[in-house]
Structures are given as structure tokens and as C-alpha cells.
Amino acid sequence: MDKIDIKGLAxxxxxxxxxxxxxxxxxxxxxxxxxxxxxxxxxKLNYQPHPYASSLRQSKTKTIGIxxxxxxxxxxxxxxxxxxxEAQNNNYHALIYLTHESYEKEAxxxxxxxxxxxxxxxxxxxxxxxxxxxxxxxIDADIQVVFFDRVCEEISASKVTINDFESGYKATEHLxxxxxxxxxxxxxxxxxxxxxxxxxxxxxxxxxxxxxxxDALVLECNEDDKTEQQLTALLTGKNKPDGLFAATEKLSLIxxxxxxxLGIQIPRxxxxxxxxxxxxxxxxxxxxxxxxxxxxxxxxxxxKELFRQLEKKKKIIPVSNIVLPAELIIRDSTKK
Amino acid sequence: MDKIDIKGLAxxxxxxxxxxxxxxxxxxxxxxxxxxxxxxxxxKLNYQPHPYASSLRQSKTKTIGIxxxxxxxxxxxxxxxxxxxEAQNNNYHALIYLTHESYEKEAxxxxxxxxxxxxxxxxxxxxxxxxxxxxxxxIDADIQVVFFDRVCEEISASKVTINDFESGYKATEHLxxxxxxxxxxxxxxxxxxxxxxxxxxxxxxxxxxxxxxxDALVLECNEDDKTEQQLTALLTGKNKPDGLFAATEKLSLIxxxxxxxLGIQIPRxxxxxxxxxxxxxxxxxxxxxxxxxxxxxxxxxxxKELFRQLEKKKKIIPVSNIVLPAELIIRDSTKK
DNA sequence: TTTTTTTACGGAAACGTTTTCGCCTTTCAC
DNA sequence: GTGAAAGGCGAAAACGTTTCCGTAAAAAAA
Numbered sequence: 001m002d003k004i005d006i007k008g009l010a011x012x013x014x015x016x017x018x019x020x021x022x023x024x025x026x027x028x029x030x031x032x033x034x035x036x037x038x039x040x041x042x043x044k045l046n047y048q049p050h051p052y053a054s055s056l057r058q059s060k061t062k063t064i065g066i067x068x069x070x071x072x073x074x075x076x077x078x079x080x081x082x083x084x085x086e087a088q089n090n091n092y093h094a095l096i097y098l099t100h101e102s103y104e105k106e107a108x109x110x111x112x113x114x115x116x117x118x119x120x121x122x123x124x125x126x127x128x129x130x131x132x133x134x135x136x137x138x139i140d141a142d143i144q145v146v147f148f149d150r151v152c153e154e155i156s157a158s159k160v161t162i163n164d165f166e167s168g169y170k171a172t173e174h175l176x177x178x179x180x181x182x183x184x185x186x187x188x189x190x191x192x193x194x195x196x197x198x199x200x201x202x203x204x205x206x207x208x209x210x211x212x213x214x215d216a217l218v219l220e221c222n223e224d225d226k227t228e229q230q231l232t233a234l235l236t237g238k239n240k241p242d243g244l245f246a247a248t249e250k251l252s253l254i255x256x257x258x259x260x261x262l263g264i265q266i267p268r269x270x271x272x273x274x275x276x277x278x279x280x281x282x283x284x285x286x287x288x289x290x291x292x293x294x295x296x297x298x299x300x301x302x303x304k305e306l307f308r309q310l311e312k313k314k315k316i317i318p319v320s321n322i323v324l325p326a327e328l329i330i331r332d333s334t335k336k
Numbered sequence: 337m338d339k340i341d342i343k344g345l346a347x348x349x350x351x352x353x354x355x356x357x358x359x360x361x362x363x364x365x366x367x368x369x370x371x372x373x374x375x376x377x378x379x380k381l382n383y384q385p386h387p388y389a390s391s392l393r394q395s396k397t398k399t400i401g402i403x404x405x406x407x408x409x410x411x412x413x414x415x416x417x418x419x420x421x422e423a424q425n426n427n428y429h430a431l432i433y434l435t436h437e438s439y440e441k442e443a444x445x446x447x448x449x450x451x452x453x454x455x456x457x458x459x460x461x462x463x464x465x466x467x468x469x470x471x472x473x474x475i476d477a478d479i480q481v482v483f484f485d486r487v488c489e490e491i492s493a494s495k496v497t498i499n500d501f502e503s504g505y506k507a508t509e510h511l512x513x514x515x516x517x518x519x520x521x522x523x524x525x526x527x528x529x530x531x532x533x534x535x536x537x538x539x540x541x542x543x544x545x546x547x548x549x550x551d552a553l554v555l556e557c558n559e560d561d562k563t564e565q566q567l568t569a570l571l572t573g574k575n576k577p578d579g580l581f582a583a584t585e586k587l588s589l590i591x592x593x594x595x596x597x598l599g600i601q602i603p604r605x606x607x608x609x610x611x612x613x614x615x616x617x618x619x620x621x622x623x624x625x626x627x628x629x630x631x632x633x634x635x636x637x638x639x640k641e642l643f644r645q646l647e648k649k650k651k652i653i654p655v656s657n658i659v660l661p662a663e664l665i666i667r668d669s670t671k672k
Numbered sequence: 673t674t675t676t677t678t679t680a681c682g683g684a685a686a687c688g689t690t691t692t693c694g695c696c697t698t699t700c701a702c
Numbered sequence: 703g704t705g706a707a708a709g710g711c712g713a714a715a716a717c718g719t720t721t722c723c724g725t726a727a728a729a730a731a732a
Contacts, residue, residue, distance in 0.1 A: 003452075003477070005718060016682045021720060031680060046473075048451035052388040052397070053718035056687045061388070063431075071416055077408040084407075084434050088441075093453070095399075096432050098420050105424075115384035116339075116688095117429070137382075141339070256619045280614070283592045285621035341688060352712045357690060367710060389688035392717045452718095 004045045063093040065113050067123040069101045074277040075295050082299020090307050103128040110134045120144035120306045127189040144309045148302040151193045160302040160322040164194050167291050167326045168201025171245050171273045176209045178271050178334045180243030184217045187247035198247045246274035271334040286332035293326045340381045399429045401449050403459040405437045410613040411631050418635020426643050439464040446470045456480035456642045463525040480645045484638040487529045496638040496658040500530050503627050503662045504537025507581050507609045512545045514607050514670050516579030520553045523583035534583045564594055582610035607670040622668035629662045
């Protein structure tokens with residue numbers, strides 16, 4: 001099966017390469033008869049255009065880059081589902097890069113993408129990232145960027161998030177309504193937009209209901225291997241909390257792992273709620289009360305927003321801020 | 337920030353474009369002094385080569401395609417992790433496509449990839465796929481293909497799998513040693529290489545230990561919304577099994593969902609083992625005895641094999657068959 | 673009829689690289 | 703001192719498209 005190209009088709013049909021090119025793209029400059037001849041032969045010879053030749057000429061790649069911290073995580077996995085689905089609908093291709101929360105990696109990937117490999121980028125920033133020059137550089141190189149979930153306030157670009165503040169508030173309020181008097185907050189990487197706002201929601205709810213708010217109750221766990229130890233200390237110290245709100249899925253399983261050993265029974269001794277998109281949340285013992293993010297929709301909306309930006313001819317692109325609501329799913333881990 | 341290209345660099349330095357190109361690639365034809373001048377300026381002006389121009393010229397894309405049924409699944413997610421990690425090491429880029437188990441989608445994606453967008457493809461076939469012409473076409477178009485997990489016997493290409501037969505045997509044998517006398521097998525899409533071999537292992541183990549083997553004990557569930565119903569029928573009918581072996585992660589949670597309602601207690605009434613890579617397996621009640629696949633390693637080895645093939649200059653490429661061992665992790669769901 | 677417009681197409685340039693030739697100096701062996 | 707080899711670089715072709723410009727014939731308008 002020798003590769004066939006546009007010139008090959010042209011030769012077979014005794015017409016010029018430009019005519020073939022136009023015919024394949026249904027140009028109105030070409031007669032219906034010729035269009036049919038060209039398409040029939042292309043079909044017959046299984047012609048596939050060379051994507052990079054065409055990208056080079058048009059300076060449009062029909063490709064987007066997706067940059068996420070990880071993928072073995074139900075939020076990101078489902079967001080990716082949403083993005084990919086929308087990409088297929090619009091005939092875009094998706095390059096994916098994992099940063100594993102590393103700033104170095106993120107910066108390195110973005111730098112490479114400045115070369116013109118993609119038309120746009122969808123990203124959720126790495127936990128390590130606190131400086132954003134690399135992102136601004138990408139935008140300055142005329143690559144569209146849309147953030148989702150972990151956004152970057154300092155940069156002017158479209159953002160798609162969930163209502164983190166309200167969700168943090170609602171989660172805390174739910175614990176309060178279930179009778180908790182002393183609520184701790186388990187979180188990590190507090191400089192991220194997501195965790196920061198969730199914490200603010202938590203603080204506000206505690207304040208509104210006259211519950212104690214103190215640094216002692218906020219546990220920021222940034223080293224995976226020390227998390228269990230830190231939480232154990234909190235749960236067994238004096239002034240133990242009777243409610244616990246975990247801000248990320250990664251943290252949601254820790255209490256299940258350590259509480260049995262500590263003789264703490266959920267929900268009797270400690271009511272627990274967490275952000276989580278895990279399908280198994282309902283099958284844990286006790287089943288986990290969770291804030292569930294609309295992950296697929298998050299991905300879909302993010303992709304849609306990026307494609308909107310890319311189709312725009314104008315240079316003046318209105319930046320938008322899309323906020324989707326998360327859902328409180330009440331199960332047994334917060335039962336009275 | 338205006339885009340700078342090779343000609344721009346050449347102009348600035350008063351040398352030719354070809355010299356710049358060679359200098360950037362450390363050609364021995366260029367003096368060290370010139371190389372340094374070029375690289376310094378490139379660095380200063382933040383020059384990034386246009387990847388598609390270079391791909392076009394070299395007919396090498398430094399890009400691979402990854403085609404998987406889904407990603408919100410701990411096996412595929414971790415395999416992807418392994419692939420991506422290896423890709424970054426080798427400076428390859430990864431395009432990812434989800435088939436959602438659809439043959440149509442798989443065929444459509446492969447057809448597009450014939451155009452030369454990628455140098456090679458890593459894939460795990462969709463559940464719907466029973467015909468393989470589209471894959472052979474891709475190979476005939478000179479795109480390297482390496483399969484993992486769900487491979488395609490009919491096609492001559494490298495394959496990276498786990499020891500499905502032995503794992504199926506070991507899982508069944510474990511149930512037998514825990515005292516099961518009548519073991520059922522919960523599976524799906526039995527035409528796939530993976531499920532087929534796991535079932536063969538199950539059958540062999542039953543036969544070796546003189547346990548009954550019958551079609552009534554093998555439950556192939558291909559419609560998600562009917563699975564619970566089918567399994568309920570099996571578990572409540574006459575001649576109920578006292579052991580259950582589920583062949584895929586997707587099926588591993590069903591018993592946890594329905595057994596409580598049926599008054600069946602795991603492991604007392606029914607011992608249960610499943611293929612699963614879920615991190616939460618140990619936190620379920622009872623904790624789940626599982627066959628755990630070396631997912632990350634699977635991805636890594638697959639990518640390595642593909643890159644080996646791609647670096648080969650020779651046309652005669654020895655196809656290899658790499659088999660990694662899965663691990664039996666004994667927990668409470670098969671306790672005596 | 674003549675002039676203008678439209679239709680349908682061909683030739684060649686262009687996108688940003690890499691690579692093939694070829695050329696001029698310098699170095700080295702004899 | 704001569705010839706060969708090596709070092710260092712430039713001009714131009716090439717990769718496979720798309721697009722700009724041009725033009726001949728047919729159709730429409732005058």
C-alpha cells in the first residue's frame with residue numbers, strides 16, 4: 001500500500017494539485033462533476049491528507065493540549081472524558097501531559113507548546129506552581145488557554161470551576177446541622193484556588209454558626225506519607241473534633257484507614273464529609289457523605305469554551321468565568 | 337513577542353539558515369564558536385522550533401497515539417501513567433483517544449491516524465471490536481502498533497499483557513483452598529483476549545480440583561444495566577455458588593451492592609475474588625481479595641516496546657510478546 | 673455584437689524546517 | 703611543492719499541503 005498524496009491524485013485524474021485540494025474541501029470554485037471524480041478516487045485509494053503539511057500551511061493545528069496534575073483520580077479522569085468527547089465532536093485532537101504536581105514539568109511542557117504544536121491549552125495547575133510567568137508566556141505566544149478547577153487568578157483567561165466557596169460552606173453547614181460542635185478541616189496545598197475557597201467557605205460557616213475557628217482545626221497535609229500521622233495526632237489530641245471536612249478526594253480515604261485503629265467510630269464519634277467523585281463512595285462502611293463535582297460537565301464546558309475562543313476571528317476575546325454547581329450527597333458518614 | 341524562526345536567527349547572526357539548523361542540532365560540521373553563538377541567541381530570543389515543519393521534513397512526528405476504551409478506570413488510568421512517563425523520558429508526545437468500547441469509533445480513529453499524525457500507536461481493543469481490518473490497515477500504512485492488555489491474536493504486532501490464564505487459575509484455586517465447592521465466574525465480553533484466558537484458567541482450575549464446571553456457572557454480562565439482575569438470579573437460584581470470581585474491575589463492585597440486600601454475607605455465605613486495581617479495595621467491607629495488575633509497569637513496558645520498534649532502522653522488526661505477572665492480594669472477602 | 677461577469681481550473685509561492693550538493697579554505701601526508 | 707582530505711559554511715530543493723494570482727471559456731448583460 002504505497003502512500004498516496006494530493007499530487008498522486010492529481011496525476012491520476014489529469015488535473016492540477018490545487019484543483020484536487022479544493023475539490024476535497026468542497027470549494028465552490030470546482031464543478032460538482034470534478035468534485036465527485038476526486039472524492040471517488042480519494043475514497044478508492046484510501047487517501048488520507050497529511051495533517052502536518054496542512055497545519056503548517058494554515059497555521060492551525062486542530063490540536064489542543066491538556067495539562068493536568070494526574071489522571072488516576074476520578075475528578076481528572078472524568079474531566080478528561082468530557083474534554084475528549086467534546087474534542088471528538090469538533091474534530092480536534094488531544095495531546096495530554098501529566099505534571100504530577102511538579103512546577104518544573106509544567107513549565108517545561110508549556111514551553112514546548114509555544115512552538116505551535118497546539119492551538120490551545122486546557123489546564124489545571126500543579127500543586128507546586130506558585131509563579132505563573134510560564135503561563136503568561138504561552139498566552140503571549142498566541143496560544144489560547146482555558147483553566148479548569150485549579151485556576152490562576154493572576155492570569156486573564158477563561159476559567160471553568162465549581163462553586164468551591166459555597167460547597168465548602170454547605171459541607172460545613174451540613175456537619176453543623178448534624179450536631180457537630182467542633183469541626184476540623186483536612187486539606188492540602190492551600191495556595192490553590194480550589195482549596196483556598198473551600199476553606200473560606202468552611203470558615204464562614206463556622207463563624208456564622210458560632211463554632212470555633214482556629215488554626216489548630218485546619219490541617220494542611222502536603223506530604224503524603226505524613227498525612228496519616230498528622231491526622232492521628234489531631235484526632236487523638238485534646239479538644240478532639242467531632243466533625244471532619246476533607247477538601248480533596250485524595251484525603252477522603254485516610255479517615256477510613258486510620259479511624260478503626262484509633263477506636264474512633266464514624267459517624268458516632270466523628271462525622272465525616274469529603275469532596276469526592278469516587279463511584280465507591282456509597283459502598284464504603286459507612287457510606288461516605290460527599291460533595292460531588294460535575295466532572296464530565298466540567299470537562300465538556302471547558303472544552304467548549306476553548307473551542308469558542310479558537311473559532312473567534314476577532315482578536316478581542318471576552319474572557320468568561322463559568323461556575324458549575326457541585327452536589328451534596330448525603331450518606332451515612334454524617335448520620336446523627 | 338513576535339515569533340522568531342530559523343531565518344530570523346540566521347539574519348540576526350549573518351549566517352545561513354542551514355547553518356543555524358545544523359548548529360541547533362549540534363552538527364559536527366559546524367564550529368563550536370558558531371554553535372555557541374546560535375544557541376545563545378536562540379535561548380535569548382526564546383526560540384522554539386516549529387514541530388510540524390520539522391515533522392514534515394523528516395517524516396517523523398515524535399508523537400504516539402494511545403487508544404483505549406476508557407480512562408475512568410484504575411487499570412487504564414495507571415497504564416496511561418506508565419506510558420506518559422516513558423513518553424516524556426523519550427521526548428515523545430501522546431495523543432489520546434477514547435473508544436468507549438465502540439468499534440465505529442476505534443475504526444474511525446485508526447483511519448485518521450493513517451495520515452501520518454503519529455509514528456506509532458498503543459492500543460487496547462474495544463469490547464465491540466471483533467473484526468481487525470482497520471488495525472491491519474494501519475500497520476500496512478507503516479504505523480507501528482503495540483497492543484496491551486486486550487490484544488489481538490490475529491495481528492502480528494508486539495503485545496504486552498499480564499498472565500491472564502495463570503491469574504484466572506490462581507484466583508480460582510485460592511477460592512478452592514478457602515473451601516469453595518461451587519464457584520461461579522462473573523465476566524463480560526468473552527471474545528476479548530483477557531476475559532477469554534481468565535475464564536480458561538478458571539475452567540482448568542475447577543477441572544483440576546474436580547469441581548463442577550457448567551455454563552450455568554459462567555455469567556457473561558454485557559449490558560451494564562442488566563448485570564445486577566443477572567447476578568441476583570444466579571445468587572438466589574437453586575444450586576447457589578459458594579464462591580465467585582469476577583474477571584474485571586467493572587464487575588467487582590456489583591456483589592458489594594447487591595449482596596447486603598439479598599441477605600448474602602461475604603465471605604461467610606459467598607467468598608468473592610475479583611480482578612481489580614482500585615486503591616479502595618482494602619477499605620471495602622469486607623476488604624476485597626483481588627488480582628492486581630501491574631498497571632503502571634504494563635504501560636511503561638508497552639511504551640518501551642513501541643519506542644524500541646520506532647528506533648529500529650531495520651525493516652525486519654522482531655515482534656515480541658511480553659507477559660507481566662499479576663499479584664494475588666488476599667484480604668477478607670475470601671476468608672474462611 | 674461587444675463587454676462584463678462568472679465558472680472552473682492551472683501555476684507557483686508559501687508555511688518552517690532538514691538535507692543534499694557544492695564550494696572555498698585550511699590542514700596534512702608525501 | 704603537490705594532491706588529498708577535512709572543516710565550515712551557503713544555496714536551493716524537498717516534505718505535502720493551501721492559497722494567491724492569473725486566465726481561458728462560457729454565460730450574462732449591454
